Structure formats: C-alpha cells, structure tokens
Amino acid sequence: MSDDLIRTAGGMGQQTPSPSDRSKKPGEFIPAPDDDVLVCRCEEVTKGDIRRAVHDGMYTMTEVRRYLRVGMGLCQGQSCTKLVKRIMASELGVPQAVLDAETSRAPMRPVEMRVLGNEEDTRRGDAR
Amino acid sequence: MTERTSEGIDTLAGMADFVIVGAGVIGCATAYNLALRGHSVIVLEKDESIGNGGSSRNGGGVRQSGRDARELPLAMYAVENIWPGLSDELGADVEYVKRGNLRLGKTEHHLEILQGLARTGVEHGLDMRMLDANEVREMNPFLSDEVIGASWCPTDGHANPLRTTLAFYRRARELGVRFISGVQVTGVRKLHGRACQVATTTGLYEGDGVILAAGLGTRTLAASVGIDVPMHGLLIEALVTEMEPTMFPQMLGTADADFYGHQTAHGSFVFGGDSGLEEANGYAGGVPTSSVTAPAICRSIMKYVPRLADAKIVRTWSGWEDESADGVPVISSIDEVPGLTIACAFTGHGFGISPIVGRLVAELACGEETTLDVSAFRYDRFHAWA
Numbered sequence: 075m076s077d078d079l080i081r082t083a084g085g086m087g088q089q090t091p092s093p094s095d096r097s098k099k100p101g102e103f104i105p106a107p108d109d110d111v112l113v114c115r116c117e118e119v120t121k122g123d124i125r126r127a128v129h130d131g132m133y134t135m136t137e138v139r140r141y142l143r144v145g146m147g148l149c150q151g152q153s154c155t156k157l158v159k160r161i162m163a164s165e166l167g168v169p170q171a172v173l174d175a176e177t178s179r180a181p182m183r184p185v186e187m188r189v190l191g192n193e194e195d196t197r198r199g200d201a202r
Numbered sequence: 203m204t205e206r207t208s209e210g211i212d213t214l215a216g217m218a219d220f221v222i223v224g225a226g227v228i229g230c231a232t233a234y235n236l237a238l239r240g241h242s243v244i245v246l247e248k249d250e251s252i253g254n255g256g257s258s259r260n261g262g263g264v265r266q267s268g269r270d271a272r273e274l275p276l277a278m279y280a281v282e283n284i285w286p287g288l289s290d291e292l293g294a295d296v297e298y299v300k301r302g303n304l305r306l307g308k309t310e311h312h313l314e315i316l317q318g319l320a321r322t323g324v325e326h327g328l329d330m331r332m333l334d335a336n337e338v339r340e341m342n343p344f345l346s347d348e349v350i351g352a353s354w355c356p357t358d359g360h361a362n363p364l365r366t367t368l369a370f371y372r373r374a375r376e377l378g379v380r381f382i383s384g385v386q387v388t389g390v391r392k393l394h395g396r397a398c399q400v401a402t403t404t405g406l407y408e409g410d411g412v413i414l415a416a417g418l419g420t421r422t423l424a425a426s427v428g429i430d431v432p433m434h435g436l437l438i439e440a441l442v443t444e445m446e447p448t449m450f451p452q453m454l455g456t457a458d459a460d461f462y463g464h465q466t467a468h469g470s471f472v473f474g475g476d477s478g479l480e481e482a483n484g485y486a487g488g489v490p491t492s493s494v495t496a497p498a499i500c501r502s503i504m505k506y507v508p509r510l511a512d513a514k515i516v517r518t519w520s521g522w523e524d525e526s527a528d529g530v531p532v533i534s535s536i537d538e539v540p541g542l543t544i545a546c547a548f549t550g551h552g553f554g555i556s557p558i559v560g561r562l563v564a565e566l567a568c569g570e571e572t573t574l575d576v577s578a579f580r581y582d583r584f585h586a587w588a
Binding site: 143148187188192 | 497
C-alpha cells in the first residue's frame with residue numbers, strides 16, 4: 075500500500091491533517107493463522123476483528139474503537155493500544171506514526187459513582 | 203497549474219452528482235440514500251474520523267416522546283418503518299432496542315411537566331400515558347422511592363449511535379460513495395446562480411447539488427452563499443460505566459432533564475447530563491470535560507437509581523449540540539440558491555430521527571416529493587419578535 079491511502083499526520087502537535095480518501099482501499103482481506111489471537115482482553119476483540127474492520131473502512135484508531143469496542147473496556151486501552159496501532163498500521167500499509175493518537179479520557183482509573191459523585195461534599199469539606 | 207487563493211486551491215479535486223459536507227450520521231445517512239438511488243456522491247469531512255461530532259457523543263435515544271410536535275411525525279415514522287429493520291438493511295448491528303422510555307418525576311411540578319408531554323404525544327397519535335409510583339416500580343424495580351410517577355411511551359427505545367453512524371458510512375462506502383476525511387471546507391460556490399462547487403484548502407469538489415450537514419459548521423458554510431441559519435453551540439457531557447448485570451431495558455429521562463440514559467447491549471450504562479456550568483466550560487471551544495460535571499450527573503442518577511452507586515465510571519466525554527433558535531432542525535432546500543440543501547441544527551435530538559432525515563434530505567436534493575412534510579423545517583422560518 076502506498077502512503078496515499080491515509081496521510082493523516084497523527085500526534086498531538088499536528089493541527090491540520092491531510093485529506094484521506096476512503097475510496098482508496100487496502101487490498102483484499104487475507105485470512106491469517108493468528109486472526110483469532112485476542113488483542114483487547116477487556117472486550118475480547120481479536121486480531122482478525124481489527125484487520126477486518128480496516129477493510130470495512132475503519133481507518134483511524136477512533137473509528138476502530140467505536141466499531142469494535144477495542145480499548146473501551148475496564149483498562150481503557152492501556153494494555154492493547156500499542157498492539158492495535160501496530161495491526162492497523164500494518165493492514166493500512168502506513169507507518170504507525172501517521173495514525174491518530176487515541177483520546178485518553180477521564181477518569182484515569184474506573185471510579186464508583188458514589189465516589190465520583192461525592193466530589194462536591196469533599197470540596198466543601200463536609201464530613202460524611 | 204494550481205492557484206492558492208484565500209478560499210483554497212482552484213483545482214478540481216473531484217466530481218460527483220452530489221457533494222455532501224459533513225460525515226456525521228446525517229451526512230452518512232444522506233449519502234447512503236443517494237447511493238441507493240444510483241447517484242454518485244462525495245462526502246467531505248473536516249475531522250480525521252467519521253462521525254466525530256454529535257453523532258458519536260449523544261446518549262443514543264430513539265425517542266418520540268417529549269419531542270416538539272413538528273418533529274414527532276419524523277420520529278414516529280423512523281420508529282415504525284426504519285429502525286426495526288435498520289441492522290439488516292445496513293448489514294451491521296446498530297443495537298436497536300424498542301422497550302420504551304420512562305420519563306421520571308419526583309415532585310408534583312415534575313408530574314405536571316410529564317402530563318403536558320404525554321398530552322402532546324397522545325394528541326399526535328403516540329401511544330403514551332402516565333404511570334403512578336407503583337406502576338413505575340413494577341416496570342423498573344431499580345428506581346428509588348423518590349420517584350412518584352413517570353410518563354411512559356412503550357414504542358420509544360435506544361440504539362448505539364457510534365455503530366449506527368459507522369454502519370451508514372460503511373454501507374454507503376460499499377455502494378461507491380467517496381468519503382474524504384481530514385479536508386478543510388472553506389465555502390460553497392455558485393456557477394450560474396446554482397450551488398455547484400465546494401471549495402476546500404486542497405481543491406474544488408463539484409456536483410449537481412451540494413448538501414450541508416456539518417452541524418454548527420453549517421452556519422459559516424451557508425453564509426458563504428448568503429444564507430443564515432440561527433443556531434448556537436451547546437456543550438453537553440456524558441459518561442459510561444463498566445459492564446453491569448442486565449438491569450432494565452427502558453430509556454430513562456427525567457422531568458427535570460438532569461440526566462438521561464440507558465443500559466447498552468454491552469452492559470455498560472451511558473448517561474448524559476449537565477452541571478449548569480456548560481456555557482462557561484465551553485467558552486474556549488474544543489471538547490472539554492469538566493471535573494464538576496460527571497460528579498453532578500452521578501449525583502442525579504443515584505437519586506433515581508440508587509443501585510448504580512457502585513457502578514464504576516470508566517470514561518467521560520463531551521460534545522456540542524447545534525441548537526436551533528426555535529428548538530427544531532433545519533431540513534430544507536434553499537430557494538435563493540438552487541442546488542443547495544441544508545440539514546442542521548438538530549438541537550441534541552438528531553440521532554433518533556437520522557434514518558428518516560437521511561431519506562428526506564436525499565429526496566429534497568433530488569427534487570422528489572418527500573416521504574413526509576418537511577415544511578416546518580424550512581431555513582427561512584425564523585422571524586424577529588418585532
């Protein structure tokens with residue numbers, strides 16, 4: 075694959091991505107012996123799922139996340155993100171650096187509603 | 203030779219029957235409907251990712267109840283005719299669940315609001331009624347004793363907005379629609395009085411018709427051909443819990459509108475809401491999450507569904523609603539600019555009606571008779587008070 079398939083310059087510093095024409099396709103999906111290897115353990119997503127998603131038109135980390143729930147489980151992608159990026163880059167035929175950095179979202183660790191919702195009382199110093 | 207002008211590069215970068223600006227759920231659904239009719243379509247998206255605006259940031263409600271009377275026919279049509287078969291139609295599970303919407307009340311004042319909503323629904327042929335405290339808890343045993351009543355619409359439901367948007371995109375792409383992401387659109391251009399070109403920083407895209415479905419961005423783009431749609435941005439925040447055991451299938455809302463949400467097919471609960479600080483928090487733009495908003499949403503939820511106090515929040519996010527000046531969207535051809543069709547200002551309730559809106563916009567763009575009357579959504583309906 076040439077790099078016109080996806081030329082989005084990823085990373086935080088890059089403000090304006092170059093256009094990516096989604097009608098340019100990354101060839102045919104070729105099944106591989108390791109397609110059933112689990113990549114995202116929280117959401118049980120396999121390498122084959124991720125490779126197939128690319129052929130379904132999911133060209134960014136954000137799209138694959140939303141399409142497959144990869145990296146959206148309890149660990150929020152802290153275990154699998156690097157692997158997912160490597161698989162996607164390889165399937166798209168682009169360097170990993172051109173893939174978008176996936177968005178990290180608060181909270182850093184899963185927090186119970188009763189704890190998160192207690193914020194106002196803590197701030198006021200009310201004892202509970 | 204290419205000449206870089208203030209409006210972009212004057213080189214033809216692509217041609218199709220229609221050029222759509224915006225690859226959110228509305229743009230993708232429109233592209234899909236145009237492709238079904240055999241038209242060639244180019245969709246231009248400013249973001250790197252498809253559907254990265256409100257389409258991926260909403261609560262997933264497929265709701266008829268509580269809608270403005272002008273919008274209700276669209277919601278009812280979509281629920282009756284499109285949503286039930288959408289997963290099959292698009293070849294991807296959009297996780298549509300039609301198990302009703304409970305809008306909860308804790309005070310007499312709340313009940314009055316809910317009765318008003320139920321009345322509007324019934325007047326327009328929607329199956330909707332009030333439930334007393336016992337009936338509500340029979341339907342949903344997880345609700346707190348503070349809940350004294352609810353409005354109930356059994357044909358409401360919810361779906362997965364992320365998967366729905368990407369399913370429209372995927373199917374449209376399979377049908378030959380050309381999607382270009384990460385492209386900066388600078389304006390619409392007319393040829394012989396007709397909207398025919400979309401200018402970008404990397405070239406011109408030309409079509410027989412141009413469709414603007416770019417959310418808030420639609421305002422600037424429409425202004426490039428002298429059309430204004432009065433709307434503004436409204437920040438909303440949402441959160442999702444870890445996977446929970448199956449609790450209840452209804453979509454929940456409140457008379458106070460302090461939160462809304464449902465349990466997804468995955469088992470997590472998605473809730474949206476606000477803290478009252480949104481205008482200040484959104485001042486600098488971007489998609490900020492505030493440290494006070496998710497806690498405020500949690501406090502509201504726990505008062506209605508105490509069992510969820512132990513559910514862990516794994517993620518929070520925000521998004522912008524394109525709020526119209528009168529609460530319903532603009533879905534309209536533009537008289538002064540033949541060839542131009544606009545679909546925007548969905549005011550936070552666009553997702554549930556997106557499948558029918560995609561069809562209506564395609565019909566408008568093709569000059570066909572529309573499946574439903576869209577005259578209430580004209581762009582030129584806004585008038586000053588005096």
